[in-house]
Amino acid sequence: MRTRLFSILIAFAAALGAQAEGSAGYKEKLYILSSADDDMTVVDVATNKIVGAVTVGALPHGIAAPGSHKLLYVATEGEEHGVTVVDPFNDKAIEKYSVFGKRPNEIDITSDGRYLYLPARGECHYEVFDTVKELPITRIPVDGYPHNVVVSPDDRFMYLSAYDRGSLSAENARKAGECPTLNKKIYVVDVKTHEVAATIDTLEAPRPIAVSPDGKRLYANTDNLMGFVTLDLENRKLLYRSEYVLTDDESATPSRSHGIGATPDNKEVWSTNINHGFVHVFDVTADPPKQIAKLETGRTPLWLTMTPDGSTVYIANTADDTISVFDAKTKKERTRIQLPKGKAPKRMLVLRIPNG
Amino acid sequence: MPADRDDTFTEQRPDRRRVCPRIRRMSRTSRGKTRRRLLRFAAAVMGLPPASAQRKKQRKESLSAFVPLLEPAWFSAADFPRPWSAFPFPARCPVLGSAEPPPREIRLQGVVLRLPDSGSEASFKAYCLTCPHEICQVNLTTETKGVELATERLPKNPLFVCPCHFSAFDPLADGGRLAGPTHRGLYRFRLEARGGSVAILEIERAALV
Numbered sequence: 155m156r157t158r159l160f161s162i163l164i165a166f167a168a169a170l171g172a173q174a175e176g177s178a179g180y181k182e183k184l185y186i187l188s189s190a191d192d193d194m195t196v197v198d199v200a201t202n203k204i205v206g207a208v209t210v211g212a213l214p215h216g217i218a219a220p221g222s223h224k225l226l227y228v229a230t231e232g233e234e235h236g237v238t239v240v241d242p243f244n245d246k247a248i249e250k251y252s253v254f255g256k257r258p259n260e261i262d263i264t265s266d267g268r269y270l271y272l273p274a275r276g277e278c279h280y281e282v283f284d285t286v287k288e289l290p291i292t293r294i295p296v297d298g299y300p301h302n303v304v305v306s307p308d309d310r311f312m313y314l315s316a317y318d319r320g321s322l323s324a325e326n327a328r329k330a331g332e333c334p335t336l337n338k339k340i341y342v343v344d345v346k347t348h349e350v351a352a353t354i355d356t357l358e359a360p361r362p363i364a365v366s367p368d369g370k371r372l373y374a375n376t377d378n379l380m381g382f383v384t385l386d387l388e389n390r391k392l393l394y395r396s397e398y399v400l401t402d403d404e405s406a407t408p409s410r411s412h413g414i415g416a417t418p419d420n421k422e423v424w425s426t427n428i429n430h431g432f433v434h435v436f437d438v439t440a441d442p443p444k445q446i447a448k449l450e451t452g453r454t455p456l457w458l459t460m461t462p463d464g465s466t467v468y469i470a471n472t473a474d475d476t477i478s479v480f481d482a483k484t485k486k487e488r489t490r491i492q493l494p495k496g497k498a499p500k501r502m503l504v505l506r507i508p509n510g
Numbered sequence: 511m512p513a514d515r516d517d518t519f520t521e522q523r524p525d526r527r528r529v530c531p532r533i534r535r536m537s538r539t540s541r542g543k544t545r546r547r548l549l550r551f552a553a554a555v556m557g558l559p560p561a562s563a564q565r566k567k568q569r570k571e572s573l574s575a576f577v578p579l580l581e582p583a584w585f586s587a588a589d590f591p592r593p594w595s596a597f598p599f600p601a602r603c604p605v606l607g608s609a610e611p612p613p614r615e616i617r618l619q620g621v622v623l624r625l626p627d628s629g630s631e632a633s634f635k636a637y638c639l640t641c642p643h644e645i646c647q648v649n650l651t652t653e654t655k656g657v658e659l660a661t662e663r664l665p666k667n668p669l670f671v672c673p674c675h676f677s678a679f680d681p682l683a684d685g686g687r688l689a690g691p692t693h694r695g696l697y698r699f700r701l702e703a704r705g706g707s708v709a710i711l712e713i714e715r716a717a718l719v
Binding site for chain 1: 615616617618619640644645646647649653655673674676691693
């Protein structure tokens with residue numbers, strides 16, 4: 155009797171959940187690129203269960219969606235050197251473009267879905283793809299290795315983050331098929347002209363970047379910094395260099411910060427620490443930003459993303475093929491999603507897909 | 511004019527050099543000795559270690575490709591019952607240039623593994639798990655699809671693969687680079703396997719640069 159009552163309660167709760175989701179007018183799905191494979195895993199955000207996989211091409215490296223969330227673009231670094239377009243309603247690849255330079259990395263797109271910016275890592279430039287003309291329309295040469303790009307919330311600027319060869323000699327970089335120049339700045343590109351409007355110094359080679367939801371600040375992981383720098387985008391200057399708070403034991407072990415995100419309320423920045431297996435949370439309402447939490451993740455947390463409402467933070471633990479799911483408010487790990495072995499999850503994105 | 515001073519100009523006087531080259535060499539040597547003695551005396555007065563000892567030490571350090579660990583790691587050979595048995599270990603290494611005791615410390619993760627037997631005795635190798643490319647931690651794995659996709663080669667044995675950018679290293683080839691963006695192979699440890707034990711003693715200097 156008790157079991158039956160329990161089952162009824164569960165069914166009732168599930169129905170309520172479905173109704174809530176339906177009444178919200180959307181369904182949220184998390185897309186996780188398998189950086190060592192040729193597909194991406196699809197997770198239902200409501201349940202944190204894997205609901206499918208989409209084959210997109212070898213070594214997917216970049217993921218972006220326009221503001222409508224009705225399409226998904228995935229850059230593949232493998233043999234296809236292209237971009238796959240995915241229909242998120244049915245989770246199927248619907249188009250493939252193979253017109254890009256070598257080794258496309260992390261991409262971003264304007265919210266109207268018109269201009270896709272794509273770092274061609276093997277070519278030392280970024281490419282701008284017009285999705286209406288279905289053609290690359292211009293190239294933006296940069297110093298360093300084209301690697302990441304993020305669009306401003308008002309669509310006016312693209313911020314390009316190219317890292318560099320570091321201590322590797324220019325000759326050895328060339329031999330390895332990499333760009334020989336050094337770079338320690340963020341490029342600010344005007345989306346109207348697709349030309350560089352300014353650069354902002356980052357002290358060291360920039361890595362993953364995140365723009366604050368109000369568009370006023372840019373946060374960047376950099377080489378040789380366990381932490382991140384804060385850039386003032388209005389005055390285009392470096393504001394702060396924030397280091398993770400670590401114990402002496404932790405500091406003795408080399409690591410790297412690689413994976414950063416700003417919460418939609420403009421209050422926190424979450425940033426990963428790959429060899430110690432942490433995500434560090436900073437209060438960015440304080441000047442300078444102040445670390446308020448250090449949370450354990452899985453092995454080699456290399457990327458993070460958030461739900462659009464900022465309630466959930468997903469960390470991709472590349473070395474153990476898991477995703478840590480954190481409650482942003484309580485800073486507790488809700489669950490850990492185990493992916494099939496060998497997927498090496500990295501870039502991720504949550505899509506809020508309209509019903510119907 | 512003293513003979514040794516005269517000899518400093520022998521290069522301009524080939525006739526004299528031809529006549530008595532041995533005397534010239536001896537004189538120059540004895541003059542150098544006097545200078546060294548003076549310098550040594552001055553250094554002793556100032557409380558400095560002898561220059562020659564410093565030079566010797568520096569030369570030895572710069573020539574040696576390996577640096578002793580602050581604390582060797584020990585294993586029993588019996589812990590490795592079969593080929594590819596592997597154990598990770600934390601390696602306490604000195605920060606280069608921090609000579610004053612106690613030297614500052616950098617901790618690197620290592621792994622010691624038993625290779626497939628080539629003779630009657632088991633052979634061991636120890637590698638540093640820090641990827642030379644971007645200091646991510648490599649894994650010893652048979653999950654090498656990423657390597658296959660990137661290189662179109664099917665690995666025949668377990669490899670060290672970096673989860674960050676898929677540099678791949680061959681444990682059977684001294685940790686050498688197989689694929690990926692790394693510019694070199696894995697950093698190595700020097701070990702001694704003797705009398706049923708395996709001692710990890712030194713780390714490749716380049717790992718600490």
